[in-house]
Amino acid sequence: MIQRSQLDLRKFVTPEFICGHGALRLAGRYARNFGMRHVLLVTDPGVRAAGWAGAVGESLTEAGVSFTVFDAISPNPRSRQVMAGKEAYLAEECNGIVTVGGGSPMDCAKGIGIASSSMRDILTFEGVDRVPVPAPPLICIPTTAGSSADVSQFAIITDEERKRKIAIVSKTLVPDISLLDPGPLTTMPRELTADAGMDTLSHAVEAYVSNASSPMTDVHALEAIRLITSALPAVLEEPDDLDLRFSTLLASLHAGLAFSNASLGAVHAMAHSLGGAYDLVHGRCNALLLEHVMAANYEAASDRYERIGAIIGRGESTPAEKVAVFRRALGVTETLAEVGVREDAIPALAEAAYNDPCMVTNPRSLTCDEIERIYMHAF
Numbered sequence: 001m002i003q004r005s006q007l008d009l010r011k012f013v014t015p016e017f018i019c020g021h022g023a024l025r026l027a028g029r030y031a032r033n034f035g036m037r038h039v040l041l042v043t044d045p046g047v048r049a050a051g052w053a054g055a056v057g058e059s060l061t062e063a064g065v066s067f068t069v070f071d072a073i074s075p076n077p078r079s080r081q082v083m084a085g086k087e088a089y090l091a092e093e094c095n096g097i098v099t100v101g102g103g104s105p106m107d108c109a110k111g112i113g114i115a116s117s118s119m120r121d122i123l124t125f126e127g128v129d130r131v132p133v134p135a136p137p138l139i140c141i142p143t144t145a146g147s148s149a150d151v152s153q154f155a156i157i158t159d160e161e162r163k164r165k166i167a168i169v170s171k172t173l174v175p176d177i178s179l180l181d182p183g184p185l186t187t188m189p190r191e192l193t194a195d196a197g198m199d200t201l202s203h204a205v206e207a208y209v210s211n212a213s214s215p216m217t218d219v220h221a222l223e224a225i226r227l228i229t230s231a232l233p234a235v236l237e238e239p240d241d242l243d244l245r246f247s248t249l250l251a252s253l254h255a256g257l258a259f260s261n262a263s264l265g266a267v268h269a270m271a272h273s274l275g276g277a278y279d280l281v282h283g284r285c286n287a288l289l290l291e292h293v294m295a296a297n298y299e300a301a302s303d304r305y306e307r308i309g310a311i312i313g314r315g316e317s318t319p320a321e322k323v324a325v326f327r328r329a330l331g332v333t334e335t336l337a338e339v340g341v342r343e344d345a346i347p348a349l350a351e352a353a354y355n356d357p358c359m360v361t362n363p364r365s366l367t368c369d370e371i372e373r374i375y376m377h378a379f
């Protein structure tokens with residue numbers, strides 16, 4: 001069992017944020033307040049096509065701030081995309097970054113910021129507290145309710161050559177302000193809504209059982225679990241309902257505040273490994289792993305898992321079984337084999353997961369063999 005004391009020294013880092021309908025339209029005012037003259041507007045083609053990058057651009061123009069759009073970003077953003085963004089930032093003589101999108105543009109924007117200020121390759125920042133120079137001012141406007149990159153001190157970037165994801169953890173990655181608006185969430189397709197929601201649930205569960213959890217992070221983790229498990233099934237039925245979308249955004253905010261300060265665990269370590277090797281959707285990887293990691297970890301934090309189970313639903317089943325029922329009800333029903341994972345790849349996946357920084361705060365230490373067995377349960 002983990003021994004925690006509320007008297008342990010803890011730090012809690014959070015950005016300034018504004019949440020509510022219409023928050024996106026404040027982008028220009030805040031860019032001007034931060035002294036931005038020319039902005040790199042970081043987004044992706046889907047968000048641009050949905051009109052949200054244009055709406056942010058209008059707000060910037062109204063405030064007298066010029067901008068250059070950078071949208072050459074894929075899901076699971078690559079290191080070369082970050083470095084191309086850094087070149088654009090420098091060539092266009094930008095002095096601030098505004099990003100509108102899901103976790104991929106936001107993580108890429110964070111990477112562009114630190115790569116530009118330190119003039120270094122993004123892959124050299126891997127690990128905890130390895131960013132020596134502060135990034136330029138950053139405004140985040142999320143268009144999904146899941147990644148929580150808009151409040152976290154994390155950025156996850158894919159190293160294409162090594163086919164793995166690196167985690168960069170630094171206070172310098174916390175945005176200067178995040179504008180949390182439910183409007184942009186309404187254009188998320190159903191599958192992405194479900195995957196992003198399962199990412200939120202995974203963040204909250206992992207933060208709550210993390211061996212770096214604290215009373216400050218617990219309250220946010222539990223509220224995130226309550227909000228996402230009640231709002232997510234409903235929002236899939238009513239995708240245009242702004243109140244329901246806002247509940248999922250609040251859940252993502254609470255989960256982000258929790259995990260940014262308590263870190264994560266084996267679900268994310270194993271999802272990063274899968275996403276790096278197979279370029280799979282991050283939230284889907286978490287969704288397929290969460291219940292199996294909960295079962296493997298249960299004895300190390302049984303009280304905490306039982307509390308999670310009690311929030312998710314009544315009945316005699318285990319917390320892991322309740323999560324399994326929940327995700328199947330969302331339509332997330334595949335196995336790892338069905339999403340293309342090969343059985344003979346599992347030892348290498350387990351080794352990468354074992355070395356992921358998120359594994360450090362898992363409530364129990366897992367061997368490579370144990371990690372392989374968890375992958376096999378999800379297989």
Ligand SMILES: [Fe+2]
Binds near residue numbers: 147268
């Ligand atoms: Fe995540």
